[in-house]
Amino acid sequence: xxxxxxxxxxxxxxxxxxxxxxxxxxxxxxxxxxxxxxxxxxxxxxxxxxxxxxxxxxxxxxxxxxxxxxxxxxxxxxxxxxxxxxxxxxxxxxxxxxxxxxxxxxxxxxxxxxxxxxxxxxxxxxxxxxxxxxxxxxxxxxxxxxxxxxxxxxxxxxxxxxxxxxxxxxxxxxxxxxxxxxxxxxxxxxxxxxxxxxxxxxxxxxxxxxxxxxxxxxxxxxxxxxxxxxxxxxxxxxxxxxxxxxxxxxxxxxxxxxxxxxxxxxxxxxxxxxxxxxxxxxxxxxxxxxxxxxxxxxxxxxxxxxxxxxxxxxxxxxxxxxxxxxxxxxxxxxxxxxxxxxxxxxxxxxxxxxxxxxxxxxxxxxxxxxxxxxxxxxxxxxxxxxxxxxxxxxxxxxxxxxxxxxxxxxxxxxxxxxxxxxxxxxxxxxxxxxxxxxxxx
Amino acid sequence: xxxxxxxxxxxxxxxxxxxxxxxxxxxxxxxxxxxxxxxxxxxxxxxxxxxxxxxxxxxxxxxxxxxxxxxxxxxxxxxxxxxxxxxxxxxxxxxxxxxxxxxxxxxxxxxxxxxxxxxxxxxxxxxxxxxxxxxxxxxxxxxxxxxxxxxxxxxxxxxxxxxxxxxxxxxxxxxxxxxxxxxxxxxxxxxxxxxxxxxxxxxxxxxxxxxxxxxxxxxxxxxxxxxxxxxxxxxxxxxxxxxxxxxxxxxxxxxxxxxxxxxxxxxxxxxxxxxxxxxxxxxxxxxxxxxxxxxxxxxxxxxxxxxxxxxxxxxxxxxxxxxxxxxxxxxxxxxxxxxxxxxxxxxxxxxxxxxxxxxxxxxxxxxxxxxxxxxxxxxxxx
Amino acid sequence: xxxxxxxxxxxxxxxxxxxxxxxxxxxxxxxxxxxxxxxxxxxxxxxxxxxxxxxxxxxxxxxxxxxxxxxxxxxxxxxxxxxxx
Numbered sequence: 052x053x054x055x056x057x058x059x060x061x062x063x064x065x066x067x068x069x070x071x072x073x074x075x076x077x078x079x080x081x082x083x084x085x086x087x088x089x090x091x092x093x094x095x096x097x098x099x100x101x102x103x104x105x106x107x108x109x110x111x112x113x114x115x116x117x118x119x120x121x122x123x124x125x126x127x128x129x130x131x132x133x134x135x136x137x138x139x140x141x142x143x144x145x146x147x148x149x150x151x152x153x154x155x156x157x158x159x160x161x162x163x164x165x166x167x168x169x170x171x172x173x174x175x176x177x178x179x180x181x182x183x184x185x186x187x188x189x190x191x192x193x194x195x196x197x198x199x200x201x202x203x204x205x206x207x208x209x210x211x212x213x214x215x216x217x218x219x220x221x222x223x224x225x226x227x228x229x230x231x232x233x234x235x236x237x238x239x240x241x242x243x244x245x246x247x248x249x250x251x252x253x254x255x256x257x258x259x260x261x262x263x264x265x266x267x268x269x270x271x272x273x274x275x276x277x278x279x280x281x282x283x284x285x286x287x288x289x290x291x292x293x294x295x296x297x298x299x300x301x302x303x304x305x306x307x308x309x310x311x312x313x314x315x316x317x318x319x320x321x322x323x324x325x326x327x328x329x330x331x332x333x334x335x336x337x338x339x340x341x342x343x344x345x346x347x348x349x350x351x352x353x354x355x356x357x358x359x360x361x362x363x364x365x366x367x368x369x370x371x372x373x374x375x376x377x378x379x380x381x382x383x384x385x386x387x388x389x390x391x392x393x394x395x396x397x398x399x400x401x402x403x404x405x406x407x408x409x410x411x412x413x414x415x416x417x418x419x420x421x422x423x424x425x426x427x428x429x430x431x432x433x434x435x436x437x438x439x440x441x442x443x444x445x446x447x448x449x450x451x452x453x454x455x456x457x458x459x460x461x462x463x464x465x466x467x468x469x470x471x472x473x474x475x476x477x478x479x480x481x482x483x484x485x486x487x488x489x490x491x492x
Numbered sequence: 493x494x495x496x497x498x499x500x501x502x503x504x505x506x507x508x509x510x511x512x513x514x515x516x517x518x519x520x521x522x523x524x525x526x527x528x529x530x531x532x533x534x535x536x537x538x539x540x541x542x543x544x545x546x547x548x549x550x551x552x553x554x555x556x557x558x559x560x561x562x563x564x565x566x567x568x569x570x571x572x573x574x575x576x577x578x579x580x581x582x583x584x585x586x587x588x589x590x591x592x593x594x595x596x597x598x599x600x601x602x603x604x605x606x607x608x609x610x611x612x613x614x615x616x617x618x619x620x621x622x623x624x625x626x627x628x629x630x631x632x633x634x635x636x637x638x639x640x641x642x643x644x645x646x647x648x649x650x651x652x653x654x655x656x657x658x659x660x661x662x663x664x665x666x667x668x669x670x671x672x673x674x675x676x677x678x679x680x681x682x683x684x685x686x687x688x689x690x691x692x693x694x695x696x697x698x699x700x701x702x703x704x705x706x707x708x709x710x711x712x713x714x715x716x717x718x719x720x721x722x723x724x725x726x727x728x729x730x731x732x733x734x735x736x737x738x739x740x741x742x743x744x745x746x747x748x749x750x751x752x753x754x755x756x757x758x759x760x761x762x763x764x765x766x767x768x769x770x771x772x773x774x775x776x777x778x779x780x781x782x783x784x785x786x787x788x789x790x791x792x793x794x795x796x797x798x799x800x801x802x803x804x805x806x807x808x809x810x811x812x813x814x815x816x817x818x819x820x821x822x823x824x825x826x827x828x829x830x831x832x833x834x835x836x837x838x839x840x841x842x843x844x845x846x847x848x849x850x851x852x853x854x855x856x857x858x859x860x861x862x863x864x865x866x867x868x869x870x871x872x873x874x
Numbered sequence: 875x876x877x878x879x880x881x882x883x884x885x886x887x888x889x890x891x892x893x894x895x896x897x898x899x900x901x902x903x904x905x906x907x908x909x910x911x912x913x914x915x916x917x918x919x920x921x922x923x924x925x926x927x928x929x930x931x932x933x934x935x936x937x938x939x940x941x942x943x944x945x946x947x948x949x950x951x952x953x954x955x956x957x958x959x
Contacts, residue, residue, distance in 0.1 A: 068658035069623065112769035133937070161585050235536065392689040715900050715902070
């Protein structure tokens with residue numbers, strides 16, 4: 052018997068998509084029965100109360116949660132977010148209901164023994180409600196009380212060799228696509244680099260040092276499956292410098308509509324789009340028109356290719372990314388608040404991704420950018436906003452990167468160039484008397 | 493409910509403390525076929541909706557069955573995922589960036605039993621626990637935020653709007669009949685934890701009323717300078733206020749016309765709540781993308797300025813989304829993303845074919861970049 | 875690094891004094907506020923010192939989820955307002 056009536060939420064139990072309401076109800080029941088004999092460290096009926104407070108929000112059209120707070124684990128400025136219910140008398144089980152962020156593994160691969168130890172811990176010391184995963188990438192443990200925070204952290208670090216993720220004015224938990232682990236498009240090992248960066252910058256992840264949040268996201272190729280270009284202050288997007296590798300026999304298999312060679316790896320199988328037409332679907336859609344198919348041969352003018360991935364996506368068995376691979380670094384992407392959304396801007400067109408020297412070409416860029424932002428960024432100013440305020444030229448100056456046409460979509464449309472004094476021959480100090488010798492007043 | 497200690501001593505928090513150890517090493521979690529063939533994959537194919545095969549240079553194959561997940565998951569549900577992974581996948585499983593669950597097996601004969609098992613599991617209320625799909629030219633899982641389940645500034649619910657939307661779009665989750673992939677995202681306030689600003693279709697919760705001021709309590713439960721400095725548009729200033737009983741108290745004043753309803757003040761000061769049943773609701777955006785494929789990544793555009801919160805299933809919202817998906821599905825070319833299609837036919841035609849009204853709210857008036865979105869051309873369609 | 879920041883005890887005292895002086899009007903501060911106490915030092919050096927003070931118990935963090943601030947341990951209104959301690 053449910054503790055609270057939930058007539059509105061009940062209507063979200065029907066329909067085919069997995070119902071979070073059904074899941075929460077099942078969880079409330081499991082806790083109520085407690086067949087495993089768990090010595091619950093937070094109220095046994097907290098999930099009932101969570102359903103109850105959510106039903107109340109559905110009724111009111113308003114949230115019933117309040118602010119963050121002091122709560123955290125000792126010495127860490129992130130990883131825990133305080134949460135308090137504004138109806139504690141009605142829902143005592145969720146009066147204090149804090150979130151913990153657990154740093155997810157690269158590529159979000161898991162072994163079940165690990166997941167089971169995590170669920171066991173969270174049943175024991177928390178609500179047993181999670182997000183797999185949060186928007187930044189962490190495993191989110193949703194709802195526990197303050198005294199449990201250190202205990203959960205202790206078990207995570209001592210027994211599971213597992214640390215918390217980031218929140219607040221910290222480096223946020225870096226996130227990646229699955230990369231070379233299972234994708235032929237990946238131009239570098241995103242899992243290895245995200246693991247390295249996360250460990251290298253543990254201090255920045257746990258102890259605030261920044262004006263505001265800072266996100267790294269790593270995409271293995273320009274398809275950008277983790278959306279790094281739109282939502283990370285610094286995005287690392289795999290790319291290549293040499294030629295797309297072509298298997299001409301395989302190209303012709305596609306052209307011949309061989310069933311083992313479906314266009315776009317079979318992504319369009321649900322509708323009859325007619326037979327595959329390489330001119331219409333590949334060469335004709337190439338944004339730079341740098342390719343042609345003649346006499347059963349595909350030709351790519353690689354010098355004019357912008358590596359958009361379309362042809363490779365359409366014919367993955369015939370075309371492969373180049374062999375001289377690395378990544379592009381883009382900076383400053385963010386959601387709209389405050390001055391509108393920003394897309395990442397290209398800072399480094401190509402950098403090697405080299406684990407043998409601890410990715411020094413990448414960490415150098417990161418640290419130069421951080422030094423500038425820590426010094427100049429205003430409170431709660433994202434990197435993208437600082438770049439807007441002080442200019443892209445300033446960003447190049449502090450990172451020691453030479454300007455190049457790749458940095459712009461097009462050159463400026465106004466001539467209001469702020470010349471530096473040392474760029475103008477003779478400087479700005481001039482003798483007006485000398486001038487007047489030749490120019491009357 | 494006796495407190496059970498791990499050994500942590502609150503008086504000596506640094507004693508035996510372990511910190512800064514980072515995440516688990518992913519190498520421990522790779523299925524053997526992944527570990528063996530990493531970096532040496534030849535190609536892949538989507539065999540049917542939700543089922544992929546990746547073929548390695550070595551000839552090894554890994555078959556992946558992708559299922560939708562609700563993101564909000566109980567440990568009971570996660571344990572069930574583990575049970576399935578133990579039964580079919582030697583104890584390995586992974587999650588995708590878009591909250592899908594992927595079960596991988598290393599030979600084709602293991603696929604059917606896995607699929608049948610997944611498809612057979614339903615919640616008591618009747619919904620699928622593990623619907624198979626989310627691949628290719630279809631709708632995949634919606635990435636979203638917390639909403640009313642756990643956040644203090646949402647203008648709508650996240651899990652509820654997502655469930656309502658995915659129920660409507662479910663057939664396109666399990667099919668691949670669209671011109672290209674269609675990414676739907678959801679964020680429950682303009683802080684956009686989920687960064688939904690570059691999605692084919694974005695659902696955004698939005699407040700429309702500035703905070704209320706609880707003058708009597710404000711100075712008692714909040715620090716006024718913190719509330720003032722929390723405001724990103726400098727709309728809040730300290731002000732003395734007179735209560736109904738004539739008492740003068742320290743409090744704040746809000747310049748309402750500068751308020752953008754972000755809720756940052758409420759974060760610092762619970763005496764400044766802004767949630768409101770009539771004020772809050774949904775903004776729909778469309779036409780964004782993050783991929784560099786064919787065209788540049790682009791932002792989503794606001795196409796519906798406001799829809800009320802209609803609990804529990806938000807019918808006006810799902811109706812507008814359905815109209816967009818249908819018009820896109822009927823009108824776009826193969827490989828054309830929703831935003832590319834809208835640009836090709838022109839946004840004036842987009843509103844026509846999607847049967848969405850165009851109102852003054854959709855014309856940008858926010859600072860300088862607004863100008864870039866106005867039409868500076870005589871090329872338009874009637 | 876400046877002499878002030880190098881001398882741990884003096885640096886700690888400067889931070890505590892500064893926060894105490896401000897504590898009448900507010901109790902939570904951004905990292906940038908500490909830059910004013912050590913005008914000759916780099917942000918990275920300053921954050922090391924103040925973060926160390928969290929570990930030694932003089933300061934504590936306050937997080938809104940999106941922003942982290944610093945304050946003297948136990949100071950401030952919200953600390954006690956939820957019936958926690």
